[in-house]
Amino acid sequence: MTGPRHRPDRGPKHTGRKGPTGPPRRPSTTRPPEVDPSRQVALDLLAAVRERSAYANLTLPGLLAEARLSGRDAALATELAYGSCRMLGQLDAVLQACSDRELADLDGPVLDALRLGAYQLLHTRIPSHAAVSVTVDLVRAGSRPGAAGFTNAVLRKVGAADLAGWVERLAPARDEDLIGYLSLATAHPRWITTALADSLGDANDLEPALAADDRPAGVHLVARPGGIDRDELAAEVDGTPARWSPYGVYLPQGDPGRIEAVRDGRAAVQDEGSQLMAVAAATAPLDGRDERWMDLAAGPGGKAALLGALLAERGGELDAVEITPHRADLVRRTVRGLPVRVHTADGRDPGLPEGEYDRVLLDAPCTGLGALRRRPEARWRRDRGDVAGLVRLQRELLDSAARMVRPGGIVAYVTCSPHLSETEGVIGRRPRDLELIDARPLLPGVPQLGDGPTVQLWPHRHGTDAMFLALLRRA
Template identity: 50%
Template sequence: MSGDRRGGTRPGGRPGPGQRHRPAPRRPVDPARRAAYDALRSVHAGGAYANLALGDILDRRRLDDRDAALATELVAGTSRLQGTYDAILAAAAGRPLSSLQPAVVDVLRIGAHQVLSMRIPTRAAVDSAVDLAGTAIGERVTGLVNAVLRKVAARDLDGWLDELSAGTTGVARLAVRTHHPLWIARTYADLLGDGALAALDADNVAPRPTLVVRPGLADRDELVAAGAVATRWSPYGAVLDGNPADLAAVREGRAGVQDEGSQLVALALSRVDAPAGPWLDMCAGPGGKAALLTGLARDRGEDVLAAEVAEHRAGLVTRALRAYRPCPGVICADGTRPAWPAGVFARVMLDAPCTGLGALRRRPESRWRHQPEDVDDLVPLQAQLLVSAIRSTLPGGVVAYVTCSPHPSETEDLVRTVVEELDGQGDAEGPDSRAIRGIRVEVLDAPSYLPEVPDCARPDPWGGQRFVQLWPHRHGTDAMFLALLRVG
């Protein structure tokens, strides 16, 4: 036997002279982590919503229940604490994350969530992130991912929060400790005072799926018999632990998924005395409120017109209404330029486009996506839509102005501006404001139409408590705002 080992392997597995070291084959990345990574890339590179991006991936790849649950936790948890993880990763890397490839940053975020917030052994969490980086991006970045995450793992989450919040006080400290941008934490603190901590903490608890029946097509007992639990206040809702699509009522369109807060604001509108006549859902996408309102209206022998400016969302409305026969009217129309005559609707639901600060528990990426200036950008549109809703309502009819945001600029300030302008007291000028002067609007006592819901009254600008404000920490719902306006 020749003693020449050139090109061979030395004892102990080391490469001999002239032999190039070949790294061991990398383990295949498990489907859950790859699905989470691909969903986050869609969010950060394509502006997708996290839940929709992941849902599409899960549908196409048909992950089993265990992998789907892991992918969901990775996407939701990583998105929810993204700002916190970014600060930790920048400290561990010793450089700003903007200096790294965006895809690498998403791998690091997934790894940080596993290391700091999940019951996964550190070595397994780091190794899985390294494998994901090597497979999805390339071997050249694996050393960086490994080094940064090992530094992250040197402390637990509380230890990192102590470092990040060192030297801060008040709202700034609250923002760090609750994983929110400062401007959102300040908004909550201004509205709730000492209650802000509970509200911000509630944003970090993923909600259970809430269902709603379509009145006239199904009743809640059917959902309860299938394993759901009745909601506390809405007579049409039930909470389900599991996949809603497993229920026949959901598959057939006789029930759908809808937060209890959204059910309650629709219910309040239906309870107000108003003349007989058609109802309008003015910004109807994706169709949950339109479906509930249709059942409530048809019980009175009336019907609903659903309008939505975005064609793809109008399609979602049609799908939500598909079980009703005949199907209610759905049109693709801009509410600021109505495709219908003025003064024809008895009830108008305006769930206005907003920042969505009240739905952060369901849309975890939203808190880091929005900026304070987004509020200023939305307010003119909200005002235009509210003016249009009022002009669309017949005398004695009622408008429900709804936002899934508690921000004052999108709620109480907006309503005050429009109402006072109608009375000729405002300072705003422009064709829309001049056209509606002289229309009388009465601000109704909205909480009185939800007497079963405790502690839901919010002060109005005229010294009363005529607005409704729901909160996750108080009511277990999204932070829905409601003002009810009767048109004179």
């Protein structure tokens, strides 16, 4: 994210919230620190993300289990951990304005604690004194207890204004630099804000799209055909049938890992947008044989399982290709019992018969900008420089898909990114023998699909990840 513009002549604006006044008080060192287990788990998650580039959504469940947190304590730990990861760039901008030291020079554990404290001050209703006190206690109980006074001083400055006040002070003026203003206000790197604006094409739609990235995504389940009916699954979990996916269920609350149908493989967690992509790939109109399908970049296996379940009902088979061995193993576990053969191979040259497949799904590796609400730290990991290499890979995989599909067969090109270079840019330079067909009729009832023939879903419009779909027929 481009650094915020500091306007020293305008202090933080108070908007009714009472913050501490007077010089910062040093924390008392006469009492032992009281470490709140929920906040300790959140702090441990921030350390794991910073130190070893851990994935927050994969790491947090283990930390919660180790700390034996459940219910409201687990919910608080999750909100603080994911929220601090998601808002990291914004938090750092405010912390830097409140610190006389460069954040890059701080010890990692101290920086983690400052981010956690700043998130509580700016994004929750936790009282300021409590947010500061519990964070200082975390520092006192940690590996850098001598930094407790510094932590206290910085966080008291952060708490002197609310988020709106800090945005007014640090962000560019909205009417002069909308991209810069929204990047800080919604905690997105500037290059991502620009990419979303380019894809949307409507400045009025940009802020809702960014805001949707900052809201935790709901849990969507898929009822696998032949295993359990959608309405039966909805009744079993007290959920709601999805609006558009014929196999989707919205789970209102609870741990999906405890659902019997999920444990035995009849159902799974899968975003409704991903379900719609797989269903479109499976139902696009096709002449002739329709029994041999391919998933060219299958890991971790959600779409391969849905396609395999659909093929099981019609006596067909699916070849699932995944280059990474551990992800190929994930696919094998996910598709167990289905007519799916998993190949650990490079999708650009999978070593399988060319021109033999009736349908090829290419869910291409991408920046993942369409799933930022599900991956809290992802927006700060990617860089604009990553795009060119991914686009090159996407084009090479699409070339392979064109070779693998038979004449008259269907290729479904899918990305979980709205970045124009990864979507329309790749399709615009597709192999000559792949002709675009209108994908919109394959998503019946879904509104705001644009002029076609490709489809771009959005969290703020459709409640799904921002999935892109292009359907192509080999001439």
